[in-house]
Amino acid sequence: MAPTKPSLPSRLALAFSSFFTILSRPDFAAAVARLEAGTEKPSPAPAPAEPKAQDNSAALQLLGLLQREARFIDFIAEDVAAYSDADIGAAARLVHEGCRRVLTEHFELAPVRPEAEGSRITLAAGFDAAAIRLTGNVVGEPPFAGSLGHRGWRVTASRLPRLTGSHDPSILAQAEVEL
Template sequence: MRLGLALRAFWQAMFDREVAERVALALDGVDLASSSSAKSVPAAVEQAPAKPVRQAPTQSDAIALLGALQRDGRLVDLIHENLDQYGDDQVGAAARPCLKQCRQTLDRLLAIKPLVDAENGGVIPVEADASSARLRWVGEASGASQGKVVHGGWVATQVQLPAWSGGPEDAMVIAPTQVEAP
């Protein structure tokens, strides 16, 4: 397909000056959609060619959040630890501070709140057109206008993930390797 397009562009540019100018602008990265008409294209040729816009490297929000949970609570360390070698009391003792720190981190970054103001077992009204992202029936619903809360759900009321300024090669790093002098 690209070969056919290239040949077509070549032949049309060869015999039509306007097409040649538009091809040149497109190759230089000039946005042709912003031009009001094909007649205005030749005037744009006289302008300096647009410099390519360089995007700053980005890191996935998921990696940023996981990195914060690892840094503050060592969550990834706990999850990847071989827990079979420890008793339940040891696992619980290790998990408690990790979970406490992770909760503080989530509250700070996402301000997590209950989705509904009702205790488990409480009855709440259910709109017929309720969003499936906000409400999920467990078992048979049969068009009921009320439902018993099995789990209240959670909602983030903000997203304030840490800013990241690394290079593209580091975008997937969750936590750096820590070293000390021997």
């Protein structure tokens, strides 16, 4: 039986939790980089002795912050086909401002590579495959010479609020009832 494809909300939760796992576990990041580069085939994860619940509360917390400050989920969930480009642009500006506010308030970011995009760079043997993704005609062994298409981003500090024990991280935005 073919595995079912995860829904969009499941994929979003997986993307956010993977983001934090990649930041905190270099071995996991290296495996993801190998999968993305096509040098490693996905293999089924070994069955754990006991099923362990995945803690994706940090990912859900970030998604909740993006919703609260930028109405991110509302914007992405909306079918924008009926709106004009000007209307979409105006809405995107508000979402962008809110998302930027969340990033600057809760994270310090730095580029993975210091060079300007478009610069020619050489990657020596032993380069960090978790931090650098090779694209294009990737053949042979390092050193690799190429053009920097994107500098990449890394989190250098994170300031997510501490969750209380009564907080349900799956509630990304409370329903609002006006009285």
